[in-house]
Amino acid sequence: MDATPETTADSVLAEFAAGICRRMAEGLLEHTGGELRSFLSAESARLQAALADPATLEPAEQPHDPPRFSRKGHVVINTNPVTSHRNVLAPLLTEKLEDDRAVATVGPLPRQYQGPRGMLHGGYVGVLLDQVLWDVVFHRLGHASFTRTLNLTYESPVPLGEELTVEGRVTKIDGRKTFAEGELRSGDTVCARAEGLWVSPR
Ligand SMILES: CCCCCCCC(=O)SCCNC(=O)CCNC(=O)[C@H](O)C(C)(C)COP(=O)(O)OP(=O)(O)OC[C@H]1O[C@@H](n2cnc3c(N)ncnc32)[C@H](O)[C@@H]1OP(=O)(O)O
Known part of the structure; x- marks a missing residue:
């Protein structure tokens, strides 16, 4: 810059x-x-x-x-492709972080995020969960870390055009390793679950 x-x-x-x-x-x-x-x-x-x-x-x-x-x-411009109001790719989140937990709302998401007709592309499901889990890990540790693993389970299609909730929780810290899990919901329906490992820099 x-x-x-x-x-x-x-x-x-x-x-x-x-x-x-x-x-x-x-x-x-x-x-x-x-x-x-x-x-x-x-x-x-x-x-x-x-x-x-x-x-x-x-x-x-x-x-x-x-x-x-x-x-x-x-x-230094915030380039984040999920959260930056200046990055046109970003679907934008409203996020609340408390201790070991993050709860974010996103959407309604428009058609440029479409995978199956009327549904969110699965890769974007991962993007949203990666961001919110990374955020809660950052909030808990006070410094940035790298996503090492991110395992996703797609439970049901994520609708476009509806507000979504993405939740993340830190489950364990072991030295440089931080484990977190979360889910993406549409209303009361859990559409996807994620769990992963974040590694702090040496
Ligand atoms: C500013 C906002 C940004 C938001 C970004 C959102 C999140 C992101 O997209 S991050 C970008 C995507 N991620 C990446 O690009 C990371 C790419 N990977 C890397 O750079 C490296 O693999 C990195 C840094 C994660 C780990 O490298 P390195 O430091 O060499 O790790 P390494 O020493 O092998 O392993 C660290 C620990 O994790 C353990 N470990 C590694 N992999 C696994 C695994 N799959 N399962 C369990 N444990 C594991 C190791 O055993 C080791 O444990 P211990 O400390 O007890 O010995």
């Missing part, structure tokens, strides 16, 4: 643009023909308007992920 400073207005604009990109990604899979053209034109116009006068986006909004600064003063 470079050392260019970023104002709050810049951060708000970047997240606004990411929101438009998310809507475009969804709209590209929803619309066709003339409807697609109108949709793209309207979203482009919204971005152009914000670019022409970024101040109009403030102070109504504050950035969710304002850039941090490294010790050398370089801008």
